[in-house]
Amino acid sequence: MAINKTRLYKQHIEHNAKMVDFSGWNMPINYGSQINEHKIVRSSAGIFDVSHMTVFDLFGSEQEAFLRKLLPNDIGKIINNQKGLYSPLLDESGGILDDLIVYNMGNNFRIISNCATSAQNHEWFIKQSSKFDVAVSFNEDVSIIAVQGPESVKKLNKIGFNDINNLSNFDIKCDASVMIAKTGYTGEEGFEIIVNNSEVISLWKKLIDVGASPIGLGARDTLRLEAGLNLYGVDMDQTNNPYESNLSWTIDLNDTDRDFIGKKALSLIDKNISKELKGVILKERSILRSGQVISHENGTGEILSGTFSPTLGYSIGMARLDKGHNNKGKVQIRNKEFNIEIISLPFLRKGKIKV
Amino acid sequence: MNEIPGDLKFKKSHEWVRVETDGSVTIGISDHAQNLLGDIVFVELPEIGAQMSTEDEVAIVESVKAASDVYSPISGEIIEVNEVLLDNPEIINESPYHEGWFYKLQPSDSEEINELLSPEQYGDICEE
Known part of the structure; x- marks a missing residue:
């Protein structure tokens, strides 16, 4: 498979990025120190090239009906607002095919989803839209920069984005060449800006010039x-x-007349006995990693994401586990057992520690 | 970039060895290795008195990215460990060849030292 490069590839190299293969894209993993970059986003403002994410634009007269069938979260909620909505994408048996944000841009809808799943999603959208007057087009003409951190508004104001200060989470503003969304993947205040490929280098340079740091x-x-x-x-x-992925809140059953892909299968799940996804804290000296086994007084579980938290100074992770843990458990790491705390997510939001 | 000191010997698996004047050896990981790992956040060191054979897992080093085993390049008895690393593992990133050493060992077979790579040989491997 050919390795894709974003339009910002040269900028990354100039900033001494360490480049890695990321689902077929050559992307910056860090520009020197991952921990320093993490702290910059928590304390000031950082910029990310996330142009590897996939952008789909919808056309046709039945976009609303199609999306209400396609997604378990109900775009009826954003039908009168220029706004984004997070939703998983489900198969008929309720399994998660991907997660995405769908944006109501006024005249049409746009979906931004993960890069590893782009071909599979495209096929799925085409298949599922066949009964609707809808076309789904893979948009390769745009790039995405995320601006994240408590100073992101200030940095964007300095380069001429002046109408963004009152946006609420998931609100968007768009014109012919740029869409700016108050969204992100860091837990800080921030924005994701979707621009035409021809304008992305100049936007990146302007953000660097006002003191935003590139983050891997x-x-x-x-x-x-x-x-x-x-x-x-x-x-x-x-x-x-x-339900076992901490995403119950995205399953919108308010409109009982609405059918969506996976709805029937989800209705058959007994939520009292299904597993749950929780946060895990390890304060003893070791690091949580994917695949480690958890035990607690009423069951077992497994670490999913796991690493060292630069903000908290100890290891954190996510785990899928049986219910009934009473917030305590043990994790097995290389033949040793360590005590863990099991918490409700998140660990941190907008600079505030929640655990 | 940290210069490779000329008095070091290397193992292909990225550990370095310095022979001290008293015949003991000091062992750590290379600049190339710390750079591949990224920010190091945790290290597990061997017990003093433990006997190591070459290629035994002697330490564990974890970065934000992943966990890696460190293999002892030389056989012998552990006589000292760099306990400063336990609370300040980032020293390995900052000074892999000096303050970031892992442990000292009394070699049981000095022949093994002659089989290690010179800095030039090791440098060539890293460029491949």
């Missing part, structure tokens, strides 16, 4: 884990349903 995908991963946000392919996949 390594820090993006530790930031999102502290914020309790799932990573598709690690914390959930097609073998998991939303």
Whole structure:
């Protein structure tokens, strides 16, 4: 498979990025120190090239009906607002195919989803839209920069984005060449800006000139884990349903007349006995990693994401486990057993420690 | 980039060895290795008095990214460990060849030292 490069590849090299293969994309993992980059986003403002994410644009007269069938979260909630909505994408048996944000841009809808699943999603959208007057087009003409951190508004104001200060979470603003969304994957205040490929280098340079620091995908991963946000392919996949993935809140059953893909299968799940996804804290000296086995007084579980939390100074992770743990358990790491605390996510939100 | 000191010997698996004047050896991991690992956040060191054979797992080093085993490049008895690393593992990133040493060992077979790579040989391997 050919390795894709974003339009910002040269900028990354100039900033001494360590580049890695990331699902077929050559992306910056860090620009020197992942921990420093993590702390910059928590304290000031960082910029991320996330142009590897996939952008789909919808066309046609039945976009609303199609999306209400496609997604378990109900875009009826954003039908009158220019706004984004987070939703998992489910198969008929309720398994998670991906997670995404769908944006109501006024005249049409846009979906942004993960890069590893892009071909599979495209096929799925085409298949599922066949009964609707809807076309789904893979948009390769745009790039995405995320601006994240408590000073992100200030940095964007300095380069001429002046109408963003009153946006609420998931609100968007768009014109012909740029869409700016108050979204992100760090748990800090921030924005994701989708621009035409021809304009992305100039936007990146302007942000650097006002003091925003480039941040690699390594820090993006530790930031999102502290914020309790799932990573598709690690914390959930097609073998998991939303109830055991901390995503019950995305299953919108308010409109009882609405059918959506996976609805029937989800209705058959006994939520009292299904597993749950929780945060795990290890304060003793070791590091939680994917695949480690957990035990507690009423069952077992497994670590999904796991790493060292730069903000908290100890190891944190996510785990899928049996209920009845009473917030305590043990984890097995290389033949040794350590005590863990089991918590409700997130660990951290907007600079505030929640644990 | 940390310069490779000329008095070091290397193992292909990225450990370095310095022979001290009293015949003991000091062992750590290379600049290339710390750079591959990224920010180091945890290290587990061997017990003093433990007997090591070459290629035994002697330590564990974990970065934000992953856990890696460190293999003893030389056989012998552990006589000292760098306890400063336990609370300040980032020293391995900052100074892999000096303050970031892992442990000292009394070699049981000095022949093994002659089989190690020179800095030039090791440098060539890293560039491959």
